[in-house]
Amino acid sequence: MSSTNERMFTRRDFFKFSGAFGAAAGLAVAVSACAPADTNSSAGQASTGADASALNEDGTITAAISYELGTNGYDPMVTSAALTVAANWHTLEGLTEIDAATGETYAALASSMPTANGTTAEVQLREGAKFHDGTDVTAEDVVFSFQRVLDPANNSLYASFIPFITDVTAKDDRTVEFTLAHEVGVFADRLAVVKIVPKAAVEADPDAFSANPVGTGPYRMTENGANKTIRFERFDDYTGPRPARAAKMEWQIIPDPSTRTNALQSKTVQAIDSVPYLSIDQLKATDTVESVQGFGLLFAMFNNEAGNPFADVRNRQAFLYAIDMGKVIQTGLSDQATPATSFLHEEHPNYKRAANVYSFDQARARELFAETGLTKMRLLCTDHDWVRKCTPLIQESLVAAGIEVEFTEKKSADVYNTIDGVPGAYDVVIAPGDPSVFGTDPDLLMRWWYAADTWTDTRMHWKGTAEYEQLQTILAEGLEATDSATQEQKWGEAFDLISEAVPLYPLFHRKTPTAWDGTTLVDFKPISVTGLTFVGVGSTK
Incomplete structure (x- = not known):
């Protein structure tokens, strides 16, 4: 220096x-x-x-x-x-x-x-x-x-x-x-x-x-x-x-x-x-104030460890169906976000609507929860100021779907310190994320959460499942593709698989207001x- x-x-x-x-x-x-x-x-x-x-x-x-x-x-x-x-x-x-x-x-x-x-x-x-x-x-x-x-x-x-x-x-x-x-x-x-x-x-x-x-x-x-x-x-x-x-x-x-x-x-x-x-x-x-729509999202990450109730995909899907996302976005974010209809936000040039879209459907959520017998969960959330506007509303939706929620809020680093390498530490984590600082191509954005061991193994405990292995193959094929049509096809397959398995999934993609x-x-x-x-x-x- x-x-x-x-x-x-x-x-x-x-x-x-x-x-x-x-x-x-x-x-x-x-x-x-x-x-x-x-x-x-x-x-x-x-x-x-x-x-x-x-x-x-x-x-x-x-x-x-x-x-x-x-x-x-x-x-x-x-x-x-x-x-x-x-x-x-x-x-x-x-x-x-x-x-x-x-x-x-x-x-x-x-x-x-x-x-x-x-x-x-x-x-x-x-x-x-x-x-x-x-x-x-x-x-x-x-x-x-x-x-x-x-x-x-x-x-x-x-x-x-x-x-x-x-x-x-x-x-x-x-x-x-x-x-x-x-x-x-x-x-x-x-x-x-x-x-x-x-x-x-x-x-x-x-x-x-x-x-x-x-x-x-x-x-x-x-x-x-x-x-x-x-x-x-x-x-x-x-x-x-x-x-x-x-x-x-x-x-x-x-x-x-x-x-x-x-x-x-x-x-x-x-x-x-x-x-x-x-x-x-x-x-x-x-x-001057301006809101910019981007990939940045609030996600739900599920504990896929064997023995945890969210190792059952029906509970993961029920969780997503249960949330009144329109209310969360309107009340918590003043309409400064859009509900997720795929892994990517709709403005992204490579957007493709996913095979599974989790629109608010409390009847479907109750049906799936009844099939699995789930009646309570531990919900661990980060305390970012805008996230705190949303998580009580998410909890409210889950309670309305018949689920008893043990709600815990911590600083972001404390959330990850709590769960990293501790499979029994949580059921569901709600947190913000956005790897698009490093690039915006779909392969990079998906690899952040669904390829690195830190997320797939240490946190969501999804690594090693059949869906995990299938996704790695699709990502590799997409990255190796030399023509855009094949690449787009593979990315679309990946979006569909992720929307079905939902080990971690976007709740919404938000706009970010900056003032200067x-x-x-x-x-x-x-x-x-x-x-x-x-x-x-x-x-x-």
Whole structure:
């Protein structure tokens, strides 16, 4: 790191301080998702806001973020908490990156957009790329970054996104060669899931790296949020395509929705994420507010462990039929969501209506529950502010269907700490999620939940079932398909299978409202899930 006087936290410090004010948003609540270009908002279009001619290149961007720090720190090999992933967007880079607002994939550390020639691909690093500690980025750093993600011993969630990469080698200091198991059309897009880190720094002190990451992005972190503020400053040696347009950024961590809203109205900050649905009209009087429809969802995850009542698919399906989703969305979310009719939301370019659609049907729910004899369940829910508007209504629907509900609400990280590797810990979990931060193709979105062991084995205990094995085959066939028609067919088969087995399934796909000061932020764009991105954004302040 540079010689500035910022405090350096170890991972032990990081956990101690972040634990004092709660754990982070849960895994898969990834920030700033890359919304498909066909969303029903103007995200990705030229934003209306402050005049670029008034840009202050020495200015500071201020924001309030709703999600708290994750327990895994900032290490991009393992973190998937909302806040840390958002911060990493600004401080770390992959060989490619995906624009959070438009979904566009562009060359970042790669000198040009990578392409695969059959089962091999060579990628050149951009000229003059440096890490924040002043060291040059080398091909060995790239190899190290991919190997640590692919190493099963590291249990990286991102390994499931790149199963087709079988080897990564350095041909020279600036050239990396990839060997692929088969041809794949999403090669360039998938490279974005692996952020390139300095081998020397990570190996020297992995805890220090996780607490204060060293990257190549347009900003470097100077304060890591342990005291509820994350600070960044412009990285002057950045050589990439999207340099910082402000000298500094300050993000306040404000989980409380009222406090976050007040911070914007008082001009303490210039932007906030996760606008409370009931505050949208209020904020429109003073600021710019926009809701973006995306993939981001609230899901029900069932305990498929043998002996649990939800190992019986009839109980899983009955649960979904029992919920009055129209009431949940209207009352809890002010109509800022759409009920799930498939794994994907209807605006997604690869959407296909699933074979099974769980419209509200309490008679059918009661019938299925009667067949299995289920009369009570344990419902474990996360406590995100907007989720808390929905879960009591979900409980109400289940009670109306004749089910006694033991309702427990915990912080997101506490939910997963409770259930991970403990098969008897729960019956049903309700939580938000959105892996579209890493890409929007259906294969990637499905692999997040239905291929990685963390979810299929450690959490939902679905791995090893006939349906699990069938889905892995379908996903592999879709990924290996060289024509779009076959790919679409396989994805459709997967949607149908998931809608029948429902080991984990969307309840709805939500719109995400963001609010910002359009008079001081230049080229700001809202995105489709919780989080904010200031890549390419400037300030007049």
